[in-house]
Amino acid sequence: MIRARGIEKRYGRRRVLDGVDLGVPAGGFALVTGPNGSGKTTLLRILVGLAAPTRGALLVDVDRARLGYLAHEPLVYRELTALENLDLFGRLYRVPERRERIGMLLERFGLWDARSDRVSLFSRGMAQRLALCRALLHDPDLLVLDEPYAALDEQGASLLDHELAALAGERTFVVSTHDPTRLDRLATGRLALR
Amino acid sequence: MTYLGDVAALTRKDLRVELRARDTLPAMLLFVLSTLVVFHFALPGGTGDDAAYGLLWVAIVFTALLGLARAWVPEQEHGVLDGLVLAPCDRSAIWLGKTLATLAFLVAAQAVALPAFVLFFAPLDSTALAGVLLADIGICAVGSLMAAMAAAGRSRELLLPLLVLPLAIPLIVGGVGAAISPEGERYLLFLLLYDGVFAVLSWASFEYVVTE
Numbered sequence: 001m002i003r004a005r006g007i008e009k010r011y012g013r014r015r016v017l018d019g020v021d022l023g024v025p026a027g028g029f030a031l032v033t034g035p036n037g038s039g040k041t042t043l044l045r046i047l048v049g050l051a052a053p054t055r056g057a058l059l060v061d062v063d064r065a066r067l068g069y070l071a072h073e074p075l076v077y078r079e080l081t082a083l084e085n086l087d088l089f090g091r092l093y094r095v096p097e098r099r100e101r102i103g104m105l106l107e108r109f110g111l112w113d114a115r116s117d118r119v120s121l122f123s124r125g126m127a128q129r130l131a132l133c134r135a136l137l138h139d140p141d142l143l144v145l146d147e148p149y150a151a152l153d154e155q156g157a158s159l160l161d162h163e164l165a166a167l168a169g170e171r172t173f174v175v176s177t178h179d180p181t182r183l184d185r186l187a188t189g190r191l192a193l194r
Numbered sequence: 195m196t197y198l199g200d201v202a203a204l205t206r207k208d209l210r211v212e213l214r215a216r217d218t219l220p221a222m223l224l225f226v227l228s229t230l231v232v233f234h235f236a237l238p239g240g241t242g243d244d245a246a247y248g249l250l251w252v253a254i255v256f257t258a259l260l261g262l263a264r265a266w267v268p269e270q271e272h273g274v275l276d277g278l279v280l281a282p283c284d285r286s287a288i289w290l291g292k293t294l295a296t297l298a299f300l301v302a303a304q305a306v307a308l309p310a311f312v313l314f315f316a317p318l319d320s321t322a323l324a325g326v327l328l329a330d331i332g333i334c335a336v337g338s339l340m341a342a343m344a345a346a347g348r349s350r351e352l353l354l355p356l357l358v359l360p361l362a363i364p365l366i367v368g369g370v371g372a373a374i375s376p377e378g379e380r381y382l383l384f385l386l387l388y389d390g391v392f393a394v395l396s397w398a399s400f401e402y403v404v405t406e
Contacts, residue, residue, distance in 0.1 A: 050276055052406045065282035075277030077268055079211040091203050092281035094196075118214070119272075127272075134277065 001026045001172045007056035016042045032176040034193030040176040068140030074131035078120040093138035105133040124151040145175045200283045204291025218264040222303040226257040234314040246315035247373040262337040266345040289400035297334040325372025328385035329365040339396040
């Protein structure tokens, strides 16, 4: 599903990625690890099409509509409620029976009671849970997750463990993390950036 | 219908965000009214109506700039623009939704400012009002695109006026001409042409502004 060869990314004279190779088959689970500043986020942004590589060949064999992306930031409006945010993105992603799907995801991630609260009132962990709902809303084939455990408490982290375990094998994953031990059992491939 | 549905959803979202945050419209209203008050006292007595129409356009353009500077702030918070760009909808719908919302704020500000102008300065006939509306459309269409470009840069407060003001000059010429010329209708046609050309250019080029 993903084939990247010799990916290089420069910002001015600064080289962020230098000759990165990555292959992820359909149903694969690739773990991207590395210290801060190693280029994990940049690589993930290139994979989803938000940034262009300076050099190298990249093939991501999935339609934009079938791609789910969890970024460092939650990618939701602060002044809208959880429900309004998911309804907007559900409409833009043409999610069938979106109200039912939104309700199910909010329940699953423990946000149902806060569904009518503005995101500006959410804690960082709640915003991360909502971001996960947004990324999963359209039941994507390829999930690109940038530090998905960031800001999650233990309960949120085990909810995510459960969700990833249920989808692993059925969906394709590229996940960046500081803590690879948590996802080691699901991983089918690893890329360590330096 | 899907495209228009996306545009309507995005416009509604902007209006809802503004209704709650109240970041843009109150600032625009306060600015345009205080500018008119300052002009009222600054303009020497006996100055003709033509000078007043010119000052009205100064107030309109800078009020629009104020609204445009805030236009993409909700998308910059929490990186929402990335989420919108990744959605499978036509990316020009994002621009059109933003243009319509900004236009709504500008028209709302003018609904208060224009009666104040009539009270302080000079009457406005239907040709002048049509000129204001057509110029509003042009400013918001071009301005939303330029504001998206400026938002991607580091010094957007400086960049936005530098990008928008040169493009707004034909709109000011058309708007003032519609108000003071005996052949005001010709200026309206000019504004209509400007709106058509620049709306199509902005609509077509938005995708290249928000993707790398």
